[in-house]
Amino acid sequence: MKLKFCGAAGTTTGSQHLLEINGKRILLDCGLYQGRRKDAYEVNCCFPYFDPESVDLVILSHAHIDHSGNLPNLSRKGFTGTIYSTHATRDLCQVMLRDSARIQENDINWVNKHRKRKGLEEVEPLYNEQDAEKCLRQFVTLSYDRPIHIADGVELTFVDAGHILGSAQIILDVKDQDDGGKAKRFLFSGDVGRGGNEVLRDPVPVADVDFLLMESTYGGREHLAPPGIDEAFSEIILSAIKRGGKVIIPAFAVERTQQLLHVLNELFVSEKLPRIPVYVDSPLAVSATEIYRLHPDSFNEEVYEALFHRQNPFGFEDLTLVRSVKGSKALNDIEGSAIIISASGMCEAGRILHHLRNNIGNPDNTILFVGYCAEGTLGRKIREGQSPVNIHGDPFEVKARIAKIDSFSGHADHSELVDYYNAITGPKTQTWLIHGEQKHSLDLQAALQKPNRKISIGKLGNEAKF
Numbered sequence: 001m002k003l004k005f006c007g008a009a010g011t012t013t014g015s016q017h018l019l020e021i022n023g024k025r026i027l028l029d030c031g032l033y034q035g036r037r038k039d040a041y042e043v044n045c046c047f048p049y050f051d052p053e054s055v056d057l058v059i060l061s062h063a064h065i066d067h068s069g070n071l072p073n074l075s076r077k078g079f080t081g082t083i084y085s086t087h088a089t090r091d092l093c094q095v096m097l098r099d100s101a102r103i104q105e106n107d108i109n110w111v112n113k114h115r116k117r118k119g120l121e122e123v124e125p126l127y128n129e130q131d132a133e134k135c136l137r138q139f140v141t142l143s144y145d146r147p148i149h150i151a152d153g154v155e156l157t158f159v160d161a162g163h164i165l166g167s168a169q170i171i172l173d174v175k176d177q178d179d180g181g182k183a184k185r186f187l188f189s190g191d192v193g194r195g196g197n198e199v200l201r202d203p204v205p206v207a208d209v210d211f212l213l214m215e216s217t218y219g220g221r222e223h224l225a226p227p228g229i230d231e232a233f234s235e236i237i238l239s240a241i242k243r244g245g246k247v248i249i250p251a252f253a254v255e256r257t258q259q260l261l262h263v264l265n266e267l268f269v270s271e272k273l274p275r276i277p278v279y280v281d282s283p284l285a286v287s288a289t290e291i292y293r294l295h296p297d298s299f300n301e302e303v304y305e306a307l308f309h310r311q312n313p314f315g316f317e318d319l320t321l322v323r324s325v326k327g328s329k330a331l332n333d334i335e336g337s338a339i340i341i342s343a344s345g346m347c348e349a350g351r352i353l354h355h356l357r358n359n360i361g362n363p364d365n366t367i368l369f370v371g372y373c374a375e376g377t378l379g380r381k382i383r384e385g386q387s388p389v390n391i392h393g394d395p396f397e398v399k400a401r402i403a404k405i406d407s408f409s410g411h412a413d414h415s416e417l418v419d420y421y422n423a424i425t426g427p428k429t430q431t432w433l434i435h436g437e438q439k440h441s442l443d444l445q446a447a448l449q450k451p452n453r454k455i456s457i458g459k460l461g462n463e464a465k466f
Helices: 037-046 071-076 087-117 129-136 231-243 256-269 283-292 301-309 325-333 352-359 378-383 414-423 438-448
Strands: 002-007 016-021 024-028 057-059 082-086 139-142 148-151 154-160 168-176 182-188 211-215 247-250 278-281 319-322 339-342 366-369 389-391 394-396 401-404 430-434 455-457 463-465
Touching: 002 430, 016 168, 024 148, 057 148, 071 087, 071 129, 082 087, 082 148, 087 129, 087 139, 087 283, 211 414, 231 247, 231 366, 231 401, 247 352, 256 278, 256 283, 256 339, 278 283, 278 325, 283 319, 319 325, 325 352, 339 352, 352 378, 352 389, 352 394, 366 378, 378 389, 378 401, 414 438, 430 438, 438 455
Parallel strands: 024 057, 057 082, 082 139, 182 211, 211 430, 247 339, 247 366, 278 319, 278 339, 366 401, 430 455
Antiparallel strands: 002 016, 002 463, 016 024, 148 154, 154 168, 168 182, 389 394
């Protein structure tokens, strides 16, 4: 058996890990590398560490674009095999990959305008919406805990990772023909959830693991608040209501928006918050919310029961889901207090930019961040108190109140990752840490390292035999 680190090694983006087992090449995830435009295009377009035509099958841990977003390009470049995922992951990919294609086409149009002025040749997007649709035909979906034979001597099982809807840890039970048919269990963690999520089930501990490929996103970092409804969340909204202001929440369209809707519903039902209008202004978030209701197998017991016995856990009387541009623009004219949830969570693109332009200058309003914002993004600049900030090329003074809540994070922090590792039983002969910036992987390595453990950090382009 051989493992090659083709992405998300030394960084948290572009998850791609190539396994060679019994003569078959199995790609774990096929995510987009996200970084500076030129670097990202060169990495994503060409698959520098393997030939797409040589890959026999893909196993997808979850639908986030940094794990799934380069699948249409993989197929476009010659991959013809099966893509295995959970049912919910496939359904989310149906809307997310098409959305990714639209974003890329718009981005390339902007790039080509500038290239044309410089007399340079035009470039093409990595893929278009038709490529995304064709790629979806290659999916084969499985429920959690249902083993399936996928190659000679290789059995696949998905177990819940508790990260987003449909997210899975990938178990491969192998009879290694290069090692006399010896039985080996390989586990890829995917992205690990925190546990205690308002909507999703906790990550499932896996037994009898021999080899572990594990994420390290939050190595060395602890979340400030435990998972669950934070009292500060309702206090921030109540304060804005008393001032007659609006609460603008930049949020990722998948998982974070649905989590917020469930929490707001609970707060309204319990009368901890007065009922005010809530708007979700993101076509992708609206589609994802509809998909969430179709997959109760990922829900924790409370939400599961609510789905069947009480009400839609992601919908309530004062909620408006906005798809159209006209409906989005109409939100500029609403009066009084309201909550507007819009993508993107890092304020780099999407309709959230229009809401920031219209609301960031009013001291009665609150901009509430409920997720991580990467360095250099508009969201990070606003979170850190920069003013003025440029939005669509124009400077805006930040007069609205800025608030941050940490309890909604979908990623396990340092202590939770250590607990996750310790809950996995078996010899764990070798562990490779990936999906983390170098410092954070090193911090987690130091925490996990013991004399009888072999904990390594995956390096881009390197191979490991086991």
